[in-house]
Amino acid sequence: MIGIIGGSGLYDLPGLADTRWVAVDTPWGAPSDEILLGRLATPQGEAQLAFLPRHGRGHRLAPSELNYRANIAALKHLGVTDVLSLSAVGGLRADLPPGHFVVVDQFIDRSFAREKSFFGQGLVAHVSMAHPVCGRLGAHLHAALLAQGVPATRGGTYLVMEGPQFSTLAESRLYRSWNCDVIGMTNMPEAKLAREAELCYATVAMVTDFDCWHPQHEHVTVEAVLRVLMSNAENARALVARSVGSIAADGQGPGCACRRALDHALITAPAARDPAQVERLKFIAPRVLA
Structure with missing residues (x-):
């Protein structure tokens, strides 16, 4: 099953059949909204889809208010194996204008007011984030963008800021000096949690503006x-x-390595693990905790 995280407009797909909204409760609370399940006939065969409105239908939740853990946990619980995350961003390069799509392969996480891990308090784990997105999914997404003629770049660094305000000019210049390509507010800790849940995850960053660094364009509104x-x-x-x-x-x-991210990540000795925490984490890590 393929999970789609993004805005509500994504769900109006021609041919999406057997649709139903389902509520999912998780040990970390409720996700941003109910999740729309459906199936789509494609030239390669039928695809099972699960759509999650990241900010809730009607865009009710600010980036810092999202329950990122519940969002990822709900998708995992429903049987999702691959997550496609679509996110509006600002461009930090002149050659990434509004309307350009970037298949991101790196992140710099500057968020600070969000819960960033499922683990801790009786069961500690450390997953690798050296390559934070699934290259296999990225290849599929980039090929699809090229086939439909959308201006797209494969690879790029996404700077995740806390928000909800946009950048100051000094911040925007700083992030450009770090060789960041796009800036947004939502994809961390989303990507980190997807890795902990052993989900293949990829981001398509859709440029909406030039942030505020560009001297010849209006400030972001x-x-x-x-x-x-x-x-x-x-x-x-x-x-x-x-x-x-x-x-x-x-x-x-x-056989993707993303789906075995916890093979060597659990640090707490089995005898020292909190039984209640183990039961809770079985919700997102049944393969290693069953």
Whole structure:
């Protein structure tokens, strides 16, 4: 099953059948919204999909208010194996203008007000984040973007800021000096939690503005962002429809290293593990804690 995290416009896919909204309760609380389940016929075969409105339907939740742990846990509990995350971002390079899509391969996490791990308090784990997204999913997404003629770049660093305010000019210049490519507010700790839950995860960053560094463009405003968001929405829907069939049919998926991220990550000795914490974590890590 393929999980899609993004805005509500993504869910209006022609041909999406047997749809139903389901509520999922997790040990970390409720996700941003109910999750829309459905199936989509594709040239490669049928794909089972689970759509999660990241900010809730109607965009009710700010980035710092999202229950990232519940969002990832709910998808894992429903049987999702691959997560496609679509996120609106600002561009930090002149060659990444509004309307450009970036298949991100790195993150710098500058968020500070969010719970970032499922583990701790009786069961400690450390997963590798050297390569924070699934290269296999990234290849499928980039190929789909090229096939539909969307301006797209494979690879890039996403700076995750806390928000909800946009950057100061000094901050924007600083992030450019770090060789960051795009800036947004939502994909951390989302990517970290997906790795802990042994989910294949990839981000498509959809550029809506130039942040505030560009001297020849207006400062970032919500109105400007929304105008480009609307024009990006159709490309995002087409990307989902075009890519999910090849992802679902990819025979390399079951052997992907992302799905064994916890093989050597659990540090706490079995005899020292808190039984209550073990039971809680079975929700997202049944393979290693069953």
